Amino acid sequence: PKPVFFEMLTRCHGVAAVLIPVLAWRIKSSEVQARKRATVEALGTLAAGLAHELNNPAAAVARAAQELAPALEGLTRTAQAWGAAATGAERSVFDRLAEELDKLPPPATTDPFAQADAEEEIADWAEEAGTERPGLLGSGISDLGLELGWLLERLEGVGEPALPAALDHLAALLEIRSLAAELRAAGPRISQLVAATRDYANLDRAPEQRFAVADGIENTLVVLRSKLAGIAIVREYEPELPELTGYPSELNQVWTNLVDNAAEAMEGAGTLTLRVRAEGVCLVVEIADTGRGIPGDSLPRIFEPFYTTKDVGKGTGLGLHLSYRIVTQRHHGSITARSRPGETRMVVRLPLTTAAACAETPDEPLSDSPTTS
Known part of the structure; x- marks a missing residue:
């Protein structure tokens, strides 16, 4: 029973010394499997989108x-x-x-x-x-x-x-x-689609490099074009944005997860708004949709591993968790979410230099009406 188990851990410290490494190994193993599964899913999305667009x-x-x-x-x-x-x-x-x-x-x-x-x-x-x-x-x-x-x-x-x-x-x-x-x-x-796919996957390039974030977002839209049919897309890119040093292929996976979730939430009709701007030492990317929104009790947990608000068989709870890790651990940035029915906003902050820090900051309040084009 649970109470007896915790009492055993309190009285027998040797048991805890054995169990904690095993639990840590299992958590690490689960995360490795989650990353591999997400990579396979990303390749499937890329292949499906490319095949549909090339047809x-x-x-x-x-x-x-x-x-x-x-x-x-x-x-x-x-x-x-x-x-x-x-x-x-x-x-x-x-x-x-x-x-x-x-x-x-x-x-x-x-x-x-x-x-x-x-x-x-x-x-x-x-x-x-x-x-x-x-x-x-x-x-x-x-x-x-x-x-x-x-x-x-x-x-x-x-x-x-x-x-x-x-x-x-x-x-x-x-x-x-x-x-x-x-x-x-x-x-x-056809040449444009092949070039967008190459840039999306960053083939034949060093993992860490200087790149334009807006280009990665545009390549993601090309790959997901079939899922965005019927959805109005609004782009608000600040002119002359600075380049970022990081891992573009991993960030493209983040944009794919966020845009894909937004498309599913809107169910084929609505407005997807993409904003990119410089804010101090950070580059801020906002992805907003006019979908059904995230329930209030689920919002604090959406970045937890294996937690999903989707129906059984439609989500694994890995996409946002891996996106969170890519942004926070690989790029030392932050990712936050604000949502209500009719408007959901995902905000990603990325440091422009390795010495900068982009901690979470209070988001602007959501508008009184859904975003429209």
């Missing part, structure tokens, strides 16, 4: 590559037909049209209903003119924010016998340019 640009590249060969064949065929049917003056008209299309900026705003109406009107007119692919021409012109009147004005000077060949060639040209635009957009997107 769209990779699919766009694959689709464009698959359609490029038949599109090039169509362009060659329509070019030959247009060259045979057109006069020198008509070819000059078409060349001016193609040159103008090259210089057109993307539409500033897009009205789906107006675009659909323009596409249908152009397709109907092109079909009456005898073109083979009226739908392709209609979608290509309307995607640029143009209407039938614009096209008719530019095609003045092309005679009726050569008009079908001109429209077929124009449709093929617009298709090729659309596929090229998809490849131009998807390629850099």
Whole structure:
């Protein structure tokens, strides 16, 4: 029984001398296992986020590559037909049209209903003119924010016998340019994701280094983009922030835990506010959400190991504990939490130099209404 056990420890000091090292070893072992588990979970989050984000640009590249060969064949065929049917003056008209299309900026705003109406009107007119692919021409012109009147004005000077060949060639040209635009957009997107993942994991870099905290937060947002769908993100980064000396990959794990918790608390709808500012000898990072909040009786315990407010199977109670250790022990900073329904704020203070100290300071009171963008 518990009382007898404590009495035994009081009377028999040798028992305590044996038990205390065993308990200390078990605590250390649990913390090591927790860190390993958190690392595996972080890798899983990274892999899942990267796979989700790469899916769209990779699919766009694959689709464009698959359609490029038949599109090039169509362009060659329509070019030959247009060259045979057109006069020198008509070819000059078409060349001016193609040159103008090259210089057109993307539409500033897009009205789906107006675009659909323009596409249908152009397709109907092109079909009456005898073109083979009226739908392709209609979608290509309307995607640029143009209407039938614009096209008719530019095609003045092309005679009726050569008009079908001109429209077929124009449709093929617009298709090729659309596929090229998809490849131009998807390629850099893939490169950006790979670069963000490399920076997030800090591959091929020394563990301790000078780095910009805001960059790590941005890379974390890229990795967690799929979980942040539907959530408004507000950034309040102080300009010309000083760099920090520390362990960026470990701090990225902290940002991942905090942002992931905020996203889960908001359940796909709300506002995530990220603030970074210099405050004396410290760099202060605030991550605020408009979620359901942390219960008052749980707030003092959220950094304890194996304590979680999530449902069974959804949380291990390790994320915030490891975040606390990374901030306080590895970077000699502090991490605090303030919460109420509709607004939760996690505040991380990190010393800018090894000689500085960033102890916990009283937080500003929470506002009377949730943060909005």
